[in-house]
Amino acid sequence: MKNQLKVENISFNYLNKKILSDINFEYEDRGVIGLLGPNGSGKTTLMRILVGLKTPKTGQVLLNNKSILNNREELVNMVGYLPQNFEIYNYISGLDFLSYVCDIKGLNNEEKKEKIDYLVEKFNLSSVIKKRFGSYSGGYKRRLGIAQAMIGNPQFIIIDEPTVGLDPEQRFEFRQYLAGIGKESIILISTHIVEDISFYCDKIIILNQGKITFDGYRDDLIEIVDGKIYEGIINIEEYDKVKENFRIIEQSGSERGKVKLRVICEDNNISDGFTKVKPSLENAYVYFQAR
Amino acid sequence: MYIFKRDKKLYLDIFYKKKCGLNSIIIAFGIALILLGVYYVKINPLPLIHGIDINENYSNGDLLWSEPLLERDVPIFMIIVICFAFYEDYIGNAYEILTFYNKEKFNVLIFSRWLVYTVMILFIALANVFIQYIYSIGSILDVLVLMMRFIPPILFISSLCLFIIVIFKNFIPAFVVSIIYVVLDQFSGGRLFKVFTLMGNSFFLENKSLFYINRLSLIIISVIFVYFACRTSTKI
Secondary structure, three states, rough: OOEEEEEEEEEEEEEEEEEEEEEEEEEEOOOEEEEEEOOOOOOHHHHHHHHOOEEEEEOEEEEEEEOOOOOOOHHHEEEEEEEEOOOOOOOEHHHHHHHHHHHOOOOOHHHHHHHHHHHHHHHOOOOOOOOOOHOOHHHHHHHHHHHHOOOOOEEEEEOOOOOOOOOOHHHHHHHHHHHHHOOEEEEEEEEEHHHHHHOOOOEEEEOOOOOOEEEEEEEHHHHHOOOOOEEEEEEEEHHHHHHHEEEEEEEEEEOOEEEEEEEOOOOOOOOOOOOEEOOOOOHHHHHHHHH | OOOOOOOOOOOHHHHHHOOOOHHHHHHHHHHHHHHHHHHHOOOOOOOOOOOOOOOOOOOOOOOOOHHHHHHHHHHHHHHHHHHHHHHHHHHHHHHHHHOOOOOOOOOOOHHHHHHHHHHHHHHHHHHHHHHHHHOOOHHHHHHHHHHHHHHHHHHHHHHHHHHHHHHHHHHHHHHHHHHHHHEEEEEEEOOHHHOOOOOOOOOOHHHHHHHHHHHHHHHHHHHHHHHHHHOOOOOO
């Protein structure tokens, strides 16, 4: 069965300051939606509104045509949530916590045992599951976090900054887990790391200063920027001049005394030595942020 | 693979079963308080006449005298217990996921934990009170008067502490404010907080109806504090 998520007119103010205004988006079927935005753009606030931890000034969230914000029972049963800093009490074991979440989600003993066994195996938690949470590494904490979010087969899973604080190996591993569970539910992931999004997201939403600036698919985003990104290798002395005239979006070292740059140029009026290139997702994101 | 011994909701289980340290402290404090009650009644008895009607002769029954043990020391211990019980919720980010899993419009998890600890301390305090006043209890009204004298301050300070912890998401302001409240109330002899004094013997209360107004105010405010703490903690 197809799942349907509809977010309608969400606005949120904090002390008369607009944090989110008029947030609308919808998604059907299973897959991963990436919510991309710089720090302070309102991503975590939006995530907390979607899981009922904050009350929006206006708007509603419909999951399979059911409003979930006014019905906590429904929300907890239908939604899985992994907050940015997933913490539980240090003296509780992972097993105790998963068992607690199973109880909350109304699983009977048999279902509970089956589900926990499945999750422990899926997320490679068997070596730590009976240990105190306080002894877990960052990677194990995230794995336990995603495991608890999957209890009760939620139709919608919300994950805030999934790879923050993880080392490169753990990030890779975690991205693989997320790509896997994206085949079972709608997953909304918020991040400011473009690499996370490029790995597994079907749909991308860019949030900037509390407003959606892009809502579409990855290729659409790249297409908008296509033809506006140039790359060239310049002498280091020319760097300031280029910086004055163009927005530099990527920079890497080249041979001695030279630097490789990617710049945005919307009117084709570019210096010699620069050629048009196919933009990456990160280039497209930076372009949107710069607008 | 994993066998579950528990088939009940773990609302309380995971939270206080493993807090052996806190439970041990409460048990030790309870035993000390009860022994102190026995000491007072046997070795250093209150100047009470056996069989005096506490309800009719509140001042004659010497209930107007200061009770630092029950109106200062027990409330301070209550503050420590509540801070200790809730500090880990807010020192990390545990409260966020626990709040998410609350299905009610009222934070059942916070309420049940607060209730467990408060009832434990009240029970210990009452045991001490009844040991001390055992020879003066003549009727059920005497019991009610004693309960009115000694339950509301502990209830009030416990709920105040919880309320501040939940509002500030930090146990330190709660600890500081609650301790200051108890200490200032003692130093001012109840003059500072008037109808909200913890002391049943303060000058303001040398009148039975004022005594009841004071006690009822403490209970009502306690209920309001707990209600708002549990309501506001359904959101973050």
